[in-house]
Amino acid sequence: xxxxxxxxxxxxxxxxxxxxxxxxxxxxxxRKHLIRxxxxxxxxxxxGMQPEGNWITRAPSLRAKQILLAKxxxxxxxxxxxxxxxxxxxxxxxxxxxxxxxxxxxxxNIFNYPALNWADIGAIGWLVDGAAIxxxxxxxxxxxxxxxxxxxxxxKEESFHQRQGYEIMAKMMNGTKEQKEMAQDAMNxxxxxxxxxxxPHDKDSPHTGDAVKWKIKRExxxxxxxxxxxxxxxxxxxxxxxxxxxxxxxNEKTEHYDHGEIDWNEFHRVIKGNGPCNxxxxxxxxxxxxxxxxxxxxxxxxxxxxxxxxxxxIG
Amino acid sequence: MKTTNDTQFDLWEVFIQSKPGLPHIxxxxxxxxxxxxxxxxxxxxxxxxxxxxxxxxVPSANIRASNPDDHEMLFDPSNEKMFRHPTFxxxxxxxxxx
Numbered sequence: 001x002x003x004x005x006x007x008x009x010x011x012x013x014x015x016x017x018x019x020x021x022x023x024x025x026x027x028x029x030x031r032k033h034l035i036r037x038x039x040x041x042x043x044x045x046x047x048g049m050q051p052e053g054n055w056i057t058r059a060p061s062l063r064a065k066q067i068l069l070a071k072x073x074x075x076x077x078x079x080x081x082x083x084x085x086x087x088x089x090x091x092x093x094x095x096x097x098x099x100x101x102x103x104x105x106x107x108x109n110i111f112n113y114p115a116l117n118w119a120d121i122g123a124i125g126w127l128v129d130g131a132a133i134x135x136x137x138x139x140x141x142x143x144x145x146x147x148x149x150x151x152x153x154x155x156k157e158e159s160f161h162q163r164q165g166y167e168i169m170a171k172m173m174n175g176t177k178e179q180k181e182m183a184q185d186a187m188n189x190x191x192x193x194x195x196x197x198x199x200p201h202d203k204d205s206p207h208t209g210d211a212v213k214w215k216i217k218r219e220x221x222x223x224x225x226x227x228x229x230x231x232x233x234x235x236x237x238x239x240x241x242x243x244x245x246x247x248x249x250x251n252e253k254t255e256h257y258d259h260g261e262i263d264w265n266e267f268h269r270v271i272k273g274n275g276p277c278n279x280x281x282x283x284x285x286x287x288x289x290x291x292x293x294x295x296x297x298x299x300x301x302x303x304x305x306x307x308x309x310x311x312x313x314i315g
Numbered sequence: 316m317k318t319t320n321d322t323q324f325d326l327w328e329v330f331i332q333s334k335p336g337l338p339h340i341x342x343x344x345x346x347x348x349x350x351x352x353x354x355x356x357x358x359x360x361x362x363x364x365x366x367x368x369x370x371x372x373v374p375s376a377n378i379r380a381s382n383p384d385d386h387e388m389l390f391d392p393s394n395e396k397m398f399r400h401p402t403f404x405x406x407x408x409x410x411x412x413x
Contacts, residue, residue, distance in 0.1 A: 004384060024383045070363075077360050084344050087326070093346065094321035150343070157364070296322050299348040306349065
């Protein structure tokens with residue numbers, strides 16, 4: 001039998017489209033990369049509940065409130081799928097939460113921006129979830145089995161998120177002058193951060209090399225960003241929204257939209273903790289995690305009590 | 316497939332039957348302090364859109380799995396026994412419904 005515990009054999013499996021499962025041999029770098037990426041993805045789902053949760057009590061109708069609640073519940077569920085996938089790599093849920101609280105683990109930068117009014121709920125669903133879907137569709141073919149399976153499940157659920165957001169925007173663009181202005185204002189504020197969600201340009205992306213070789217990442221940041229732009233421009237035009245970029249224009253040669261420069265200084269400023277909501281998001285998570293301690297303790301005490309009772313019956 | 320000893324409780328594997336008559340298929344896992352909580356969490360996490368008619372939960376620590384290193388020893392011999400497959404046999408020309 002040939003030795004399967006080598007990086008060459010591992011790479012061979014990757015190259016022949018084999019999926020890697022939790023108990024298979026994997027290089028330490030692969031494991032580390034996945035833990036970092038999947039836990040960041042999980043944290044993003046959970047932190048992403050905050051800007052939207054802010055609007056549950058102020059949703060403009062019962063229908064809108066029910067939809068928003070269901071969407072936020074989905075985000076929580078997506079976080080759980082992803083935490084589970086990361087746990088198969090040998091990190092515990094507790095460790096991941098600690099890393100989030102200490103700042104060692106990141107979450108998507110986009111959630112450091114505030115949801116200022118109802119149009120923002122439309123823009124988040126349409127643009128933020130829309131950008132996330134482009135990335136997640138590509139990740140369905142990622143090489144790590146549990147991550148890939150979580151992505152398939154998430155993609156199935158996510159398309160309702162984008163459609164409900166676009167519906168809100170379309171409704172507002174059919175409304176009063178003020179509603180139209182609100183929708184355009186939300187578009188102006190969320191467009192560029194949504195483009196930044198795909199990460200730095202390929203030439204400046206430090207993690208891409210290994211991630212592509214290991215087929216964790218199946219398409220590059222720029223390719224995914226371009227797909228999102230190409231899909232979204234038509235949707236914006238149809239409902240009368242203007243893309244806040246004067247350089248957006250169809251390029252006959254490349255058959256893609258050209259776009260203007262992304263302000264990477266802004267991106268790095270927010271990642272470093274200086275966005276409008278970084279502190280608020282983390283304070284909120286820590287506060288409710290700590291305040292929920294009694295629930296976890298009660299469940300643990302109940303379990304111990306029941307085990308003792310069973311021992312008495314058996315004994 | 317390990318049990319956590321921290322404040323996040325034990326891990327339970329979740330199996331969902333999508334329709335009566337079909338097998339229960341692995342869907343993922345949940346954390347829970349007992350079976351009742353595991354079922355409740357599995358319901359909330361994996362069946363929000365009518366994906367299931369029945370749920371099984373099993374403590375992850377109780378699952379025994381084959382070792383990936385043994386796959387040749389375990390699974391290769393069956394490839395040599397082609398006579399287990401119906402296509403191995405030559406049927407007389409003209410035989411129908413077989």
